[in-house]
Amino acid sequence: MRFDVDSFDTSQWDLLVDSDSGGLKVFRCVNWDETPLHGGSVSEYEVDALFDTITADQNRNGYTDYRKVFFFASESDIIGKTYRVVLNAPNAIITRISLSMAIGTASDTMSDKPDDSSFGDSIQTDVSFLNYVPVWIKRTITDTSSDLVYYRNISVSLTVSK
Amino acid sequence: MADVDLSDSFSGVADNLTVSTDEYTVFHTSAFDVSGRFTLSVPSITACTDPISVITPIRLAIPFDLISDDLLIDASPTITINPELSLITPNLGYDIGRGDLHPEFNCYAPSLLVKALPLVPDIKTVEFGAFKFSHAERENPDQITPETNERFARWGIPEPQIYTRKISIVAESNQATEYYQLQTLFGVRRSLSVYGYAFADAYISNLSELQRKPGLGRWVWHVEFIQHVFESKDRVMLDGWNVPTVITVSDEQKQPIVSDGYAERGISEPIGFSVSRSIEFIDYHGECTSQLENRVGKSFSVTINGVTSNKYRITNISSSAPKGGGLVKIFTVDLQRYQFNTNDSVKFGTVNLSNPTFPNAHDITPEYSVDMGVGFGSLNPIPNIVRRFAVECITTNHYEFEMMVGYIGTKQTLIINGKSYVLAFISLLSALQPRGGGNIWKYTIEFSQKSGVKPAVIKFDGVSLPNAVISSESIEILQTRTTMHSGAIVADLGAIPSKRFSVSCMSNSKSGYNSLYSKLGQKKTLVVDGETITKAYISDLQAARVIGDGADRLYSWDVSFEQETA
Numbered sequence: 001m002r003f004d005v006d007s008f009d010t011s012q013w014d015l016l017v018d019s020d021s022g023g024l025k026v027f028r029c030v031n032w033d034e035t036p037l038h039g040g041s042v043s044e045y046e047v048d049a050l051f052d053t054i055t056a057d058q059n060r061n062g063y064t065d066y067r068k069v070f071f072f073a074s075e076s077d078i079i080g081k082t083y084r085v086v087l088n089a090p091n092a093i094i095t096r097i098s099l100s101m102a103i104g105t106a107s108d109t110m111s112d113k114p115d116d117s118s119f120g121d122s123i124q125t126d127v128s129f130l131n132y133v134p135v136w137i138k139r140t141i142t143d144t145s146s147d148l149v150y151y152r153n154i155s156v157s158l159t160v161s162k
Numbered sequence: 163m164a165d166v167d168l169s170d171s172f173s174g175v176a177d178n179l180t181v182s183t184d185e186y187t188v189f190h191t192s193a194f195d196v197s198g199r200f201t202l203s204v205p206s207i208t209a210c211t212d213p214i215s216v217i218t219p220i221r222l223a224i225p226f227d228l229i230s231d232d233l234l235i236d237a238s239p240t241i242t243i244n245p246e247l248s249l250i251t252p253n254l255g256y257d258i259g260r261g262d263l264h265p266e267f268n269c270y271a272p273s274l275l276v277k278a279l280p281l282v283p284d285i286k287t288v289e290f291g292a293f294k295f296s297h298a299e300r301e302n303p304d305q306i307t308p309e310t311n312e313r314f315a316r317w318g319i320p321e322p323q324i325y326t327r328k329i330s331i332v333a334e335s336n337q338a339t340e341y342y343q344l345q346t347l348f349g350v351r352r353s354l355s356v357y358g359y360a361f362a363d364a365y366i367s368n369l370s371e372l373q374r375k376p377g378l379g380r381w382v383w384h385v386e387f388i389q390h391v392f393e394s395k396d397r398v399m400l401d402g403w404n405v406p407t408v409i410t411v412s413d414e415q416k417q418p419i420v421s422d423g424y425a426e427r428g429i430s431e432p433i434g435f436s437v438s439r440s441i442e443f444i445d446y447h448g449e450c451t452s453q454l455e456n457r458v459g460k461s462f463s464v465t466i467n468g469v470t471s472n473k474y475r476i477t478n479i480s481s482s483a484p485k486g487g488g489l490v491k492i493f494t495v496d497l498q499r500y501q502f503n504t505n506d507s508v509k510f511g512t513v514n515l516s517n518p519t520f521p522n523a524h525d526i527t528p529e530y531s532v533d534m535g536v537g538f539g540s541l542n543p544i545p546n547i548v549r550r551f552a553v554e555c556i557t558t559n560h561y562e563f564e565m566m567v568g569y570i571g572t573k574q575t576l577i578i579n580g581k582s583y584v585l586a587f588i589s590l591l592s593a594l595q596p597r598g599g600g601n602i603w604k605y606t607i608e609f610s611q612k613s614g615v616k617p618a619v620i621k622f623d624g625v626s627l628p629n630a631v632i633s634s635e636s637i638e639i640l641q642t643r644t645t646m647h648s649g650a651i652v653a654d655l656g657a658i659p660s661k662r663f664s665v666s667c668m669s670n671s672k673s674g675y676n677s678l679y680s681k682l683g684q685k686k687t688l689v690v691d692g693e694t695i696t697k698a699y700i701s702d703l704q705a706a707r708v709i710g711d712g713a714d715r716l717y718s719w720d721v722s723f724e725q726e727t728a
Contacts, residue, residue, distance in 0.1 A: 024189040049192045056197040084186060093196060141196070150198035159186035 023075025024160060026050075027132065029068040031109065039109030042070040042132045050156055051139050062143035066113060068104055070132040071125075078127040082161040085121075085137055089154045096142045099156060104134035288331055290364070290387070291352030296340060298333040300356060301384060305330075329356060329364070329387040338381050341372045354387050364389040398441050400474075400495075401462035403453050405443050409492070411466055412440040416501075435501040438477070439466070445481075445491040454479050454495060464497060474499040508553050510586070510609065511574035513565050516557035521606075525550035550589065551578060551609045556602065563593050563603045571709050571716045572670065576609050586611040620665055622698065622723065623686035625677040628669035632690070633720070636662045640727075658727035661695050663688070664702075665721050672717045675706045688723050697726040 026047045030040040034052065047069055054063060071083070085099040100119035108114075119138050127133045139156075288298035308325040335341065347366060354364035368386035375382055398405040419434035443450070457476055464474045478496035508518040527548045557563065569588055576586035590608035620627040640656025667674060681700060688698035702722035709716040 026190040047190060047192065049194070050190070051192070051194040053195040053197060059196055059198060086186075086188070097196075148198040151196040153193040154196060155191055155193045157188045158190040159188045161186055 023073060024078060024127070025072045025074050026158060027070040027072055029070065029134075034065060036110050038066065039068045039104075039107075039111075039113060041107050042072075042134075050137065050158075054141055056148055058141065059148050060143065062141060064138065064140045066110065066139075067137045068108070068113070069135050069137065071127050071135055072132050073127040073129050075129070077129045078160070080124075080126065082122050082124050083135070084159045084161075086157040086159055087154070088157070090151060092149070093151055093154070096144065097154070098140045100138045100140075102136045102138070104136045106132075106134055108134070287355065287357060288333070289355040290344070290347060290366075291350070293344060293347060293352075295331070295333045296335045296337070298331050301330040301332040304328065324390070324392050327361065327389045327391065328367070329354065329361065329389065331356070331385050331387070332382065333385060334375075334380055334382050336380055338372060341381060341383050344383075344385065345369065354389065361387070361389045397465075397467055398443070399465040400453075400497075401457050401460070401464075403457075405441060406450070407444040407446070408441065409444060410440075410442040414439055419500075436498065437471070437501055438496065438498045439464075440494055440496050441466075442492065442494045445493055448491070450491070450493055451481075454493070471499060507577075507579055508555075509577040510566070510588075510607075511569055511572075513562060513569075515553060515555045515607070516559065516562055518553045518555050520552065521554050522552045525552070547613045549583065549611045549613065551576065551583075551586075551611075552590075552606065553609070554604070554606050556604045558602055560603050563605050566591055566605070566607055576611065583609070583611045618665070618691050619689075620663075620691070621689045622678065622700070623681055623684065623688075625674070625681070627665055627667050627678075627721070628671075628674045629667060631666045632663060633666050634662075634664040635690075638662055638724070656727070660725040660727045661698075661723075662701070662725070663690060663695075663698075663723045665723070666718065667721065668716060668718045670716060672706055675703075675717060675719050678703060678719075678721055685726055688725075695723070695725050698723045699726065 028043045028045045028047050029038065030043040031037045032043065032045075047067075050067055050069070051065065083101065085101050087094060087097055087099050089097055100121060101123045102114040102118040102120070103123055103125055104114055105112075113136050116138070119136070123135065125133050125135075137158075288295040305328040306325055307328075333340075333344075344366070348369075349365070351363045351365045354361045364387040366385060367388040368384075370384040373382045374380070396408040396411045398408050398411060415438045417436045417438075419436060445451070454476065458479075459475070461473045461475055463470055463472045474497045476495060477498045479493065481491050481493045483491050506518050506520060508515040527550070555562075566588065570591065571587070573585040573587045576583040586609045588607060589610035591605065592607075593603055593605035618627075618630045618632050620630040620632075638660040640658075640660065642654040644652045644654070646652060669675070678700060682703065683699070685697045685699045688695040700721060701724040702720070704720045706717045706719040709718060
């Protein structure tokens, strides 16, 4: 007996893309694993997936996690810009998930990261050519008593003002 | 293709392309999932092209892209999954038996990628001792047959629980040798484990022929096991030895020992029973032969299921071994004992005789010292009556026999079944021992008692003569006879006759004899049964004779008295 279940692509149409971002790259911190030691200095790896899956338990009870990344200007100085983190999610869940950012230090970790009051929808900072700027990104999902529904590929984007 | 029920739309597929809006430029995009429920429908089960076993369930594998701690299978009422699981780990499967898979089941999963793959069929574990079936399962429900005794059941009497269980197994294997290995286990008892549940002491009762599944390299056979369950088992102890592996204990058979003569007259006789029992048991290690032979000829106690009886003897031992030899031997031992409500008792002096029986009637022989001829005219003569009692005794104590030897020549009180006979003596003693010596003495002893004979009461100068028997009593008539020339005889007679007595004495002590010896040459008063004889003197005293060499010596002497009449 066999049965096959293929994944069903429910994504929206692809959006228009623009490659002009000043050569901004995003690097991981050296302690990338989601532990109390998360943070530290910059590593040599770019960020591939910023956040991991929210588990059913976290979905039910609510959850907050943090990621420390380093913005890097690979082409030129990026001065006077505003940075925002953007969430794309279905309406049914978008109100439960929030993202925010804060400027960190070169070596801070979970134990001495910026206070939650410092986190906001956007940050303003300068990224000098071939330099790193530490940035903490916070994700929060509120609890729910509703039936848990599975959502796939909820996207989070880092944007820079033009 | 499965249907995926989505309650809401998704926002976008994750990729790392930059996306620009009017004011901002995206320089990084990534995605994450939020775990929740989705419904996955399985529209039908299609036949698998690979041949599969009819007894082994299909294993369903559900691999997922991501390792997730909260991969859940929702076992709602519409779902039957064998076994039911509420949590499984990705990339592991669970078993779904044929007919158990329902069209829909709910999954908590982070990924929609679900595939079902036939994996190695799961094995239901069946083991017979160390023998493991590679693939086996119960073919039919076990048949349990209780063994009941209707007589007990009728009265609601609880009896030991005994039942027989038949377990039917169908087995498959890719190796025919597995079947032949099972064949070698005929006749052995092992623990049969079926799906982890053990049935002790099971044995193969039926094994089908080996069959081959058409078109397959696979063999099938059917095997039946039998298990007997007994709530309790017989326990037997012979003379302190625990009899191993008792198979059967026969009922106690009592046969009364009846004498026709008594029964005919309705006389209640001493009740005696012959009691016999048989015990059947198995000897696995060859230890029982010596245990039994050492007890042959002995009287010992037997305890059967907590009840003890004494004085059992082995009357028969038989054994049989299985065809072709082997370590197992089945023994049957017959036991017998006698039970009497009364027993004889004999005591002589201070000794209680062991296990006395009376083979003969008591013998009474009258001895008449007076002729009882018709013309005599004496009335009621007093004869001597000699009683004889013959007793057969069996003892394991040889000192008892030696004590009887020491009593020879003495007179003791004999008590038979409570009746006393004074001044009895041993008139015969013989003994028999088994060949080769042994600690059993079987002896015959005869006691005699003379009644009607009473020792005379004789005193000489106050000294009693012990056990005096007057052997003769005479009167001496003093006379002188003179023959005249004419031939006439003139008799001159003494005016006073003189009495003479001869007496035999017996004593265990020589003091009586010594007392008489000291009175030699003296003229003293002799009293014989109340008759006084004055001026008597000892005319003859024979030396005392010692009889016997036991602890009690017997002295016997004869003494004669004469009388001076002047």
